[in-house]
Amino acid sequence: MPSSIPPLPGLTRYTWWGAVPEGLLTKTQLDRQGLKPGSDPVGQVLYHGNCYAPLYEVTAAVAKRTCSPAQRAALDRARELQHECRRCGVREDEPLGKGRYCDRGCRYAMTMWEQHDQAQTLARELVADPAAVLLVVDVERDALPSAQGVAVVGVRDHQVLYTAQAGEYGTSERGEVLDRLDALLADRRVVEEPDHMGPSSRYPHRLISQPGQPLQSGPDPQHPWAAPHSNVYPSVARIWSAWFAWTNYPGDTIASIPQDGAGVPWSRSLDVAEDGRSMATLLHRIADGTAPVWERAAWTLDGHGVPAVLSRQRTAA
DSSP states (O other), X not given: OOSOBOOOTTSEEESSGGGSOTTEEOHHHHHHTTEEOOSOOOEEEEETTTEEEXXXXXXXXXXXXXXXXXXXXXXXXXXXXXXXXTTTOOBOSSXXXXXXXXXXXXXXXXXXXXXHHHHHHHHHHHHHOTTEEEEEEEOOTTSOGGGSEEEEEETTTOOEEEEEEOOOTTSHHHHHHHHHHHHHHTTSEEEESOSTTSOGGGOGGGGTSOTTOOOOOSOOSSOGGGOSSOSSSOBHHHHHHHHHTOOSSTTOOOOOOOOSSOOXXXXXXXXXXXXXXXXXXXXXXXXXXXXXXXXXXXXXXXSOOSOHHHHHHHHHO
16 A cells, blocks of 8 residues: 555545545445446545545446356356466465466476477577577687687578688687678677587687686677677577476576586587587477487476476467
């Protein structure tokens, strides 16, 4: 309730309830009689010391619309469903709120599943976008010369659009690579391989950062495609980890790349162009639903699966 409700201009004010003439009621008083205002207020009464309630003529009031038996039954059923988990069917004493999932595992499971579903949606968008490209770099200072390269691969058609040796930082060779990338990646949707779960040597930002310097967050005004830790430019690692749904322990809702020694499902080799094709293949497999999911993914363990309404939405998509 607000701390005060100012009076309405131009209406008679009554400073106590005993002064209100017969035939004038507030909206709450009308509601108790099954009525609602049928005209504009004709007065106002002070209550709680600093609030004014509009007054309406009873003679102008109209009957409130009542629910039919079928509507009442539907409303009652809706209220009942607020206490019933839409996934496992368990009933709780308190309403379950948004999503209508219980806290006995279903809320956690569906949080993970929604991330999994969003990863597929993003993969489908990328696969359908002819301008989407994968940017793969390897500029580790101690790597073999053939590994210090950069490649741009089309997500949709796996076509290698550009590949070159990166060259040493500060050299004209590196400058030419950056100029070519600036022109090629303008107005394109860029997908990179790693984020915090991947090897730092393959961050695109390594192409413009000095050797041995930590990565700086935020976009670079001259090379926006090289922004690290960016939500604008998704990474294959982030998309796949959300799809695969591996977590460190039960109840953890942050999917990440498995730490049990399992390798990522795309190649990491000295041929960055081939690695880009491998990542494009993975995005296609996520988009069509053929990429494997962790055998212990939260929504697969308890036998309840995915609510039918979400399954239909996913199929329609």
